[in-house]
Amino acid sequence: MRILLVNVPHPAIGSRIPDDHLPPLGLLSIGGPLIDDGHVVRLLDAEFGPMPIRDLVAAVVAWEPDAVLFGHSGSTSGHPVIRDVARRVSLALPGVAIVYGGVFPTYHWREILADEPWVTAIVRGEGEETARRLMAALSVDAPLGSIPGIAYRGEAGPCATRPAPVIADLDAYRVGWELIDHAHYSYWGRLRAVVVQFSRGCPHLCSYCGQRGFWTRWRHRDPVRFAREIARLHREHGVKVFNFADENPTVSKKAWRLFLETLIAEEVDVILVGSTRADDIVRDADILPLYKRAGWQRFLLGLENTDEKTLEMVRKGGATASDREAIRLLRENGILSMATWVVGFEEETDRDLWRGLRQLLSYDPDQVQLLYVTPHRWTPFFRQAAERRVIQTDRRRWDYKHQVLATRHMPPWRTLLWVKLIEAILQGRPKALRRTFLHPDPGLRHAMRWYAQMGRRVWPYEIVNFVLRRRIAGGPTVSSFWGLPQDAEEESMVPARHATSPARRDVVPGLPVDL
Template sequence: MKIVLINPPHTAIGSRVPDDHLPPLGLLALGGPLIDAGHDVRLVDAEFGPMPLAAAVQDALSDHPDCILIGHSGSTSAHPTALEIARMVKHRGPATMVIYGGVFPTYHWRDILAETDVFDFIVRGEGEATIVALVEALDRRRPLSDVAGIAFRDDLRRPFATKPAGTIADLDEYRVGWDLIDVSRYSYWGGKRAVVMQFSRGCPHLCNYCGQRGFWTRWRHRDPVKFAQEIAWLHREHGVELINLADENPTSSKKAWRAFLDAMIAQNVPVLIVGSTRADDIVRDADSLHLYRKAGVIRWLLGMENTDEQTLALIRKGGSTSSDREAIRLLRLNGILSMATWVAGFEDERFRDLWRGFRQLIAYDPDQIQALYVTPHRWTPFFRIARDRKVIQLDARLWDYKHQVLQMTRLKPWMLFFSVKLIELAVQSRPKALARILFHKDPEQRHSMRWYTKMGRRVWFREVWGFLARDRRLDDGPTLAAFWGAPQDEEEQSMTFVHQVRKSAEPAIGISPSA
């Protein structure tokens, strides 16, 4: 079959402001198995430009494909754009099958299929095996009910899901379709040729706000030696200079991660590695952090979420402020940059809580920070805790962690927003941080900090302008449950286990198509 993959242009400021773009790993991961199964596959990456939606659809339909696959890593905030693309595809090429995948449609499949008929099929969970089975069933006119891991409308036009497909045990079984892209077009870190990869999937920890935990169901990793060989091949054949790891927690297994570090060192290629991990793992690996740097690791994003122990207990983070601070110290000692994420917008936060958080961040002394806002997902346990909070942003495109979406009891939106902006400015502009940006002895780190500061400055001003002039917030919006539907955490692990879904959950009313 002739298949086109569409990567929608993301509306998030972080995607639009930088001059760099990274390839859509999720779509490439589907493209490789489809090519190997004998199908004609092509990618339309609308992030470049970004392409106007009409132009992206025209490009996708230009060679009259049998199927169009739509997916995006920013699944929730990209949904309105994916929906609009699907509508345009069906308007111009009504016979073209439209298949949709990602975390958001995996859990919101009932809502999506009930509210619109522009998506013919939804792939739920990991898609490498499922998409090949679905396309084969369509091509050979086999019963779709036999394809595990999909959702569609039955003969009575009701949303219907087949049994779960489960997780992929061997992550090396399916290859990434690197042949679908011109690698030279993609860059990160200030113009370095870059791609996104995954060493592992899943996370063994129980953070109750995490939208990825149930999707991947369990932690698995690729063969460390094969993964290092693939990175080396990308460098030697395509000039890749930087790998952005998309893993939630690549260092979960000390043994597997150490094997990867050794394999990367043996490959002896000048490739930089950035990604995210837990502070606890950094502290655990204090004796081997010099190997991290030798293998190419130059920056870790540490998901600290908050500097308040009560808040960390609420979200079941499982870490501690002491391990967070020690991890940053150890990373700096070994020549690795630290980026601390800090989440604001919890219901009862006050100015004094924000002030305490600011003082903690100063004490942590990270190289970079990333301030985010509480953004609950319906399939997580945290959603049930927050279900009665009021929604102040009805536009799902703003559910990107960079906008406050929930009302607080003690702070008005402008109070939280400008407090966060001032904290970002103060932390990034403190003398220690400026000295590192200007005089760091490692030219690679100096370059990266200057690039991040330049991008951060542009994003900062865009966010302030957006808050003042563009974004619209409600004073008395619907509750979270009324907006997204009833809590769905009983189905969080539905990629592996079959759940008996109550009639009251069929199908829940979610976001309106115009939002």
């Protein structure tokens, strides 16, 4: 089959503001196995430009694919764009198979199949093996009901097959790096870059996380093979920066240490950036020098909040003491810390945000990123937010960088002022400016300046967009806007030992959307 992987232009601030663009790892991960199965596969990345929708559709039609596969890491806010492009493609190519994968369609398959007749099938959960089986079936027009991990339109309407088993061996499927020209992708200030993934999932139970249940359980790649792949990409393609897509790559200290030691032995000059938990940094205090020698320049630490009651409510499982200690340890070992902090919890007051600012100052992170609380229907946190009022009904804005929920004690404009004030103080205080422009490590100085430069563009952009974008006072509740809670379906796949349970039915008829 001729299979076209399409990465649509995403409306999120993180996609539109930076000059750098990273390759779509999810689509490349699907592409590798499909190429190995003998399909003719091409990637069309419309993020560059970004490509106008009309031109994107024309490019799809010109290639004359048998199947078009859509997916996006920014799943919820990217869906309206994917919907528009897929509709136009179906009108221009009536016989083409349109397949949609990612976090959002995994859980919203009922609505998508009911409202979007052009969608042939949805891949639910991890896609490498499921996409292979689905393309094999579509190539011979075989029935889809026996393929685990998909949703499609059956005789009685939308239905889903049994969940696919999690992929136990992540090294069994290769990334299709040949689908991209590495010279086109950069990060960290025009340095050649890719996105990689050492592990999938997270063992922690944070109630707001939209990714944990998607991956079902934590697994990691072979540490030695993974380190050698990074070294090969650097030597053969000149890749300098490796941005880890993992939610929590450092869960296993043993596996993580082996990866670091293998990469150090490869003697490649690379930059590694990613996210992890503050607890793991504190746990790894004795091997943080290995982090630095391997190439780590920055860790994003999901602090989420500085209020212990709020952290307990969202089941963060960490402590403010470990947050502060992790930042100190990273600085001691020459690694930058970026603290993410979430605002918009319903009971927040001016006093809470003032106290949070003071605590963030005491943490003294190198960089800070403020986000707005954004509930997803398949997470436990959705139940806590179900009766809150939605103030932003444009789903393209549900990207964590726009206020979407009303708070009880503050109007949206004051929440925005607090966010901008906290960012300005944290990034503009003399200590932060000194690190940004006078840091003794030239690599870290470059990183700090790059982030500051991007921040100077994002900061006014968010203010202008707040003024221009329409918000609704007294809007619908979260549950009436999205549907009732879906946390019973949070785990999108099943462990392999349960995959062939005789009690599990092959096809699950589509339930009403509000169940």
